[in-house]
Amino acid sequence: MAEPAKAVRVGIEGVFYSLTHVPDLVRYGSKPLRELRANPELEQQLKNLLRNFNAATAYAPHQVYIGNITPAALNNLPKPWYEKLIEGATCDGRFGDLVDQERFYSLLARADQFNLVTMEEKWFHEHAAKHAVGKAPRLGPLAEVTALYEKGALPLYSSEQLVGAFEPGHAEDASLTADVLLENLAAKVTAAHSLGSLLNALKLSPEAIDFVISCSEEAVGDRYNRGGGNLAKAIAEEAGCENASGSDIKAFCAGPMYGIVHAASLIQSGVCSKVAVVAGGSLAKLGMKFESHVKKGMPILEDVLGSFAVILSAAETDQPCVRLDSAAFHPVRAGASPQAMAESLAEKPLAKLGMKLTDVDRYAVELHNPEITVPSGSGDVPRTNYLTLAALAVMRGQIKKDQMEDFVRARGMLGYAPTQGHIPSAIVYLGHALDALRNNEIRNALFISKGSLFLGRMTQLSDGCSFLVEKSEK
Amino acid sequence: MLNGKKVIAIGERDGVPGPVIAECLEGAGLEVVFQVTECFV
Numbered sequence: 001m002a003e004p005a006k007a008v009r010v011g012i013e014g015v016f017y018s019l020t021h022v023p024d025l026v027r028y029g030s031k032p033l034r035e036l037r038a039n040p041e042l043e044q045q046l047k048n049l050l051r052n053f054n055a056a057t058a059y060a061p062h063q064v065y066i067g068n069i070t071p072a073a074l075n076n077l078p079k080p081w082y083e084k085l086i087e088g089a090t091c092d093g094r095f096g097d098l099v100d101q102e103r104f105y106s107l108l109a110r111a112d113q114f115n116l117v118t119m120e121e122k123w124f125h126e127h128a129a130k131h132a133v134g135k136a137p138r139l140g141p142l143a144e145v146t147a148l149y150e151k152g153a154l155p156l157y158s159s160e161q162l163v164g165a166f167e168p169g170h171a172e173d174a175s176l177t178a179d180v181l182l183e184n185l186a187a188k189v190t191a192a193h194s195l196g197s198l199l200n201a202l203k204l205s206p207e208a209i210d211f212v213i214s215c216s217e218e219a220v221g222d223r224y225n226r227g228g229g230n231l232a233k234a235i236a237e238e239a240g241c242e243n244a245s246g247s248d249i250k251a252f253c254a255g256p257m258y259g260i261v262h263a264a265s266l267i268q269s270g271v272c273s274k275v276a277v278v279a280g281g282s283l284a285k286l287g288m289k290f291e292s293h294v295k296k297g298m299p300i301l302e303d304v305l306g307s308f309a310v311i312l313s314a315a316e317t318d319q320p321c322v323r324l325d326s327a328a329f330h331p332v333r334a335g336a337s338p339q340a341m342a343e344s345l346a347e348k349p350l351a352k353l354g355m356k357l358t359d360v361d362r363y364a365v366e367l368h369n370p371e372i373t374v375p376s377g378s379g380d381v382p383r384t385n386y387l388t389l390a391a392l393a394v395m396r397g398q399i400k401k402d403q404m405e406d407f408v409r410a411r412g413m414l415g416y417a418p419t420q421g422h423i424p425s426a427i428v429y430l431g432h433a434l435d436a437l438r439n440n441e442i443r444n445a446l447f448i449s450k451g452s453l454f455l456g457r458m459t460q461l462s463d464g465c466s467f468l469v470e471k472s473e474k
Numbered sequence: 475m476l477n478g479k480k481v482i483a484i485g486e487r488d489g490v491p492g493p494v495i496a497e498c499l500e501g502a503g504l505e506v507v508f509q510v511t512e513c514f515v
Binding site for chain 1: 487488489490491492493494510511512513514515
């Protein structure tokens with residue numbers, strides 16, 4: 001058997017994750033928007049089940065997301081997590097934070113360069129002004145905000161109170177309606193917040209970044225360029241990365257993984273020296289499963305916008321790294337069955353490195369929080385993915401059938417990410433992986449993401465991307 | 475028993491995809507009038 005090629009590693013300087021709690025935007029999620037139009041009586045039921053910021057902060061999966069609780073510790077916490085809140089929980093985490101709605105409105109108004117957002121001045125001064133840094137937001141009296149709303153602007157609420165209005169960017173362009181632009185601007189500001197927070201945490205100047213890759217899911221552009229993109233550069237600007245340009249990587253939920261592979265490739269090739277991979281939150285996915293949560297009398301758990309930022313540069317000794325030569329994609333010919341995905345994204349790339357499935361200490365897969373998905377009948381997604389990997393290990397004779405549960409327990413974890421598409425798709429574990437590698441709790445972790453290309457109705461294919469994360473050698 | 479029946483096949487991204495279900499059902503003699511794969515997360 002040929003010797004595996006020399007390892008190619010690119011350093012991971014750090015990662016930051018943020019959850020922006022926006023209960024009053026849940027109504028603008030794609031599913032609630034449609035259902036509330038059809039059944040207006042649902043609106044009050046939804047409102048009654050919205051969480052406040054303290055409850056969202058003390059929700060155990062969110063504490064895992066921002067790094068205050070490990071995924072392993074989540075196993076031992078009592079359920080339902082939405083009732084058994086974490087006492088003394090803080091919104092600042094080891095590698096992330098939670099942002100409340102008042103601060104979000106402030107960020108939104110400040111980041112608006114086209115006079116789309118008008119905030120009600122009295123409310124803003126009382127609640128959001130303390131968060132305003134930089135450009136002054138556009139403010140007006142309640143009468144002005146109300147008039148904008150009556151003319152067709154999207155109303156922004158704080159509980160029952162009208163506190164702002166979001167205007168369309170064009171009278172006739174379906175790509176520049178107020179709801180589309182709210183999605184896009186929300187993605188921009190949440191991504192920029194994560195990037196700025198990561199730069200602060202690493203004590204890096206924004207000028208040190210020379211390229212930003214955004215894998216946010218929004219289709220930014222006008223009617224002639226729907227999805228034209230480069231939200232990355234807008235995020236770079238918002239975060240003060242004056243020396244950076246950027247571009248977007250779109251691949252449904254697999255976008256972040258492709259983003260990391262592209263960023264690592266830019267560094268390995270010498271094109272760039274310090275690259276940020278970022279993503280903002282998906283407003284369209286707010287309240288996606290709200291109907292089942294309403295039916296069961298649960299809180300509306302999909303009330304947060306997820307975002308993250310990762311910074312990559314040349315590997316340093318003993319640093320957690322992306323193993324670039326492990327990067328694997330799901331080829332057209334591979335087929336979309338779970339087994340074919342696992343073969344393409346786990347077995348084959350590991351074999352290339354001379355490794356078996358059992359040589360991986362931790363797998364990061366689709367880490368959707370089961371407390372969100374199980375009530376709607378969507379199942380425990382991470383567990384399904386782990387069982388597929390375990391079954392493949394059985395088929396290859398690496399474990400016995402009765403060891404499948406041990407495989408899942410030892411190399412997997414509970415899901416803890418909100419159903420924000422690209423955010424749960426493996427990348428959400430990177431912060432904990434860096435900790436576990438630095439503490440020598442694991443030798444490596446294989447990140448596997450999937451992308452549901454068929455949703456765009458251009459192909460029946462699925463997609464996926466994977467890579468190994470490990471420490472560079474001493 | 476199944477031969478000639480019409481069927482709608484709805485697959486799932488993390489489970490069995492629609493085209494796979496359709497192929498199995500067609501092999502069993504059913505007529506697949508619609509198949510789709512959806513992602514529920």
